[in-house]
Amino acid sequence: MENSAEILIIGAGVIGASAALALARAGHDVVVIERNSGVGDGSTGSSAGIIRVHASDEQSVAMAADAVAVWNDWAGFLDAGPDEHLARFVRCGSLILDAGNGFTDRAAESMRAAVVPFEAWTLAEMAERLPYLDFRRFGPPVPIDDEAFWSEPTEYLPGALYTEQSGYVGDPTLAAVNLMDAARRAGADVRLSTEVARLELRAGRVVGVALADGRRLSAAAVLVAAGPHSDALLRSVGATSDFRIATRRIREELVHVPAPPGIETALDGVHLVDGDLNLNFRPEHGNAFLGGSNGDLPEEQTVVEDPDRFDRRVSAANWERTTLRLARRIPDLGIPRARTGVVGLYDAAEDWLPIYDRTCVEGLFVAMATSGTQFKTSPVVGELLRHVIESELEGRDHTTVPFVAPTSGRSYATEQFSRLREPRVGQARG
Numbered sequence: 001m002e003n004s005a006e007i008l009i010i011g012a013g014v015i016g017a018s019a020a021l022a023l024a025r026a027g028h029d030v031v032v033i034e035r036n037s038g039v040g041d042g043s044t045g046s047s048a049g050i051i052r053v054h055a056s057d058e059q060s061v062a063m064a065a066d067a068v069a070v071w072n073d074w075a076g077f078l079d080a081g082p083d084e085h086l087a088r089f090v091r092c093g094s095l096i097l098d099a100g101n102g103f104t105d106r107a108a109e110s111m112r113a114a115v116v117p118f119e120a121w122t123l124a125e126m127a128e129r130l131p132y133l134d135f136r137r138f139g140p141p142v143p144i145d146d147e148a149f150w151s152e153p154t155e156y157l158p159g160a161l162y163t164e165q166s167g168y169v170g171d172p173t174l175a176a177v178n179l180m181d182a183a184r185r186a187g188a189d190v191r192l193s194t195e196v197a198r199l200e201l202r203a204g205r206v207v208g209v210a211l212a213d214g215r216r217l218s219a220a221a222v223l224v225a226a227g228p229h230s231d232a233l234l235r236s237v238g239a240t241s242d243f244r245i246a247t248r249r250i251r252e253e254l255v256h257v258p259a260p261p262g263i264e265t266a267l268d269g270v271h272l273v274d275g276d277l278n279l280n281f282r283p284e285h286g287n288a289f290l291g292g293s294n295g296d297l298p299e300e301q302t303v304v305e306d307p308d309r310f311d312r313r314v315s316a317a318n319w320e321r322t323t324l325r326l327a328r329r330i331p332d333l334g335i336p337r338a339r340t341g342v343v344g345l346y347d348a349a350e351d352w353l354p355i356y357d358r359t360c361v362e363g364l365f366v367a368m369a370t371s372g373t374q375f376k377t378s379p380v381v382g383e384l385l386r387h388v389i390e391s392e393l394e395g396r397d398h399t400t401v402p403f404v405a406p407t408s409g410r411s412y413a414t415e416q417f418s419r420l421r422e423p424r425v426g427q428a429r430g
């Protein structure tokens with residue numbers, strides 16, 4: 001067995017890259033193994049890159065707010081050189097419509113608890129600030145072939161929450177590349193076009209990995225950050241046997257729709273969270289909108305059994321559904337002819353919270369079930385994973401000591417990210 005590393009990370013998505021950076025900076029000997037030829041080409045590459053602070057629980061809000069501070073100082077966080085090509089955080093604000101389903105109340109309560117600022121807008125304020133949107137109540141969301149979808153609304157939405165600090169990163173792959181370049185500068189060894197075939201165990205502990213090319217690498221600890229492939233890797237050695245949280249892979253489509261004449265999305269655009277029409281959109285360069293469903297209609301979700309086999313084209317059905325819903329909210333939109341967008345996989349937990357934890361196998365750690373929400377928090381998640389791995393390697397149960405985010409000094413209880421938690425009730429994808 002080739003002697004490889006103290007800590008071996010499987011996967012060079014935004015989470016593996018962030019963990020590599022935090023661990024390498026802390027002085028660990030880190031090797032990252034990635035089967036693709038580039039960094040950030042898995043689910044990270046299809047991410048909408050939305051960085052929003054609202055969520056249905058306090059810790060998710062707090063971590064997002066801590067991450068926003070990092071995205072605002074990306075070059076400083078990375079200690080990047082003056083010529084480095086860096087991902088850019090664009091602040092556009094998030095407008096979370098009050099769809100009458102209780103979500104805005106929960107989000108407001110969570111933001112208050114996390115001491116994260118937000119505004120409550122009245123209908124008059126919404127109409128004045130975003131005059132191109134029709135704020136009539138179309139919901140609750142129904143399929144577009146339901147007659148109710150086409151009926152004329154008789155009332156208006158009562159209001160919305162607005163978080164001016166939210167925004168997006170238009171090139172999520174570049175953000176992962178930036179993190180990994182910083183990890184390399186801190187000493188991490190990144191091996192691309194190298195696939196892990198299986199985890200190697202001896203006497204109940206992980207001792208390394210076997211590669212698809214037949215080589216074997218040893219490691220004192222292995223972090224599985226393989227996105228939608230994590231479950232299969234862990235399951236094959238029985239490492240999910242004590243999980244209380246079920247996970248699944250969900251195919252997610254984002255559509256790219258040109259803005260109608262008269263709207264400059266770079267100036268007038270907002271990240272719209274629309275539980276009334278089951279939409280979630282943000283401005284996209286080229287004067288367009290990028291977005292998809294809000295996840296509120298489970299019957300519109302497609303579960304994928306094999307993460308290597310799914311259709312990467314935007315489907316006619318989804319395109320029609322999403323653009324028609326968007327056209328209700330933006331009456332001048334029209335229906336564009338070209339069907340363009342992005343398709344990727346969510347590695348989703350049943351309660352839409354990630355799993356950042358050890359496993360029942362000694363030395364084997366996991367960062368999975370990022371549930372369509374963890375691009376935004378990734379710079380903080382790397383440090384959280386460092387906390388989990390360092391504590392456990394030193395023989396301490398990481399859950400007994402809170403994680404303190406180095407960038408903010410804020411404390412987090414790690415129980416929320418445990419594989420052993422009871423699924424959170426009432427948690428929304430948001």
Ligand SMILES: Cc1cc2nc3c(=O)[nH]c(=O)nc-3n(C[C@H](O)[C@H](O)[C@H](O)COP(=O)(O)OP(=O)(O)OC[C@H]3O[C@@H](n4cnc5c(N)ncnc54)[C@H](O)[C@@H]3O)c2cc1C
Binds near residue numbers: 015033040195368
């Ligand atoms: C369509 C879509 C929209 C999203 N929008 C948002 C958003 O707006 N905001 C937000 O915060 N989050 C969003 N997300 C979620 C976010 O993108 C993910 O949570 C995040 O990118 C997950 O990163 P990861 O590193 O865990 O996984 P990945 O990026 O999938 O990385 C895992 C890596 O592991 C590699 N790998 C797998 N198996 C092996 C193996 N056997 N050997 C070696 N390498 C292996 C893969 O090639 C891959 O590069 C979205 C996700 C999708 C799919």
